[in-house]
Amino acid sequence: MDKEKELQEELVWNAGYRMNENLRMIKICFDQLSEEQVWQKPNNSCNSIANLILHLCGNITQYGIASIQNLEDERKRDEEFATESGYTKAELIKKLEDTVDxxxxxxxxxxLHELLRKRYVQGFNFSGVxxxxxxxxxxxxxxxxxALYTKMLNDQDLGFYSGVNLNVKNE
Known part of the structure; x- marks a missing residue:
């Protein structure tokens, strides 16, 4: 395998791994929240967790799917924050899982040429990488x-790394 292909596969694998890890942590949070809490806003300047999930789905679709696959950008960003109901916790998680997948x-x-090609998304000029x-x-x-908002609501550790010794030194 050539080095460019190897680097491409390593980048894509690691991005996918990190996305899966974030999804795992969000699911842990959702398991500790009620249906009402996911739509609750801490104050008028903040978004609800549900709005953040809708926002993530819109952003991932715009940058990670439509742009890289050269599809039409159909994102309605303002709706991600204006929505106040309409999805259950299970529906929100499923929507995020499907979008990440x-x-x-x-x-x-x-x-490789698509990962290197520059394109404009939200007015910013980025390559696929x-x-x-x-x-x-x-x-x-x-x-x-x-995670922070979940901790604030429930005043407890989220246990993201329960059973893992995070004090192990680098080898």
Whole structure:
């Protein structure tokens, strides 16, 4: 295998791994929240967890699916934040799982030239690689917000790494 293909596969695998990890953490949060809590806003300046999930689905679709697969951008970003109901916890998680799975497929299926090609998304000029990095870090950013809000609501550890010794030193 040539080095370019090897690097491409390593990038895509690691992005997928990180996306799966964030999805795992969001599911742990959802298991600790009620249907009402996912739609609750901490204050008027913040979004609900449900709005963050809808926002993540829109962003991942725009950057990670439509852009990389050269599909029409049909995102309605304002609706992601204006929605106040209409989805259960299970429906929100399923929507996010399906979106993440579709994005990972788009990453894996993209030929190298698509990962290198520059394109404009939301007015920003990124390559496909740039879009993959954006999707991964954006998902992580909002996963942190969801985790913090869940901790604030329930005043308990989330147990993301229960049973894992995080003090093991690098080899």
């Amino acid at each position: 579709e994005a990972k497929r788009a990453f894996y299926d993209a030929p 740039g879009n993959i990095i954006h999707v991964t870090e954006h998902l992580s950013y909002h996963t942190g917000q969801i």
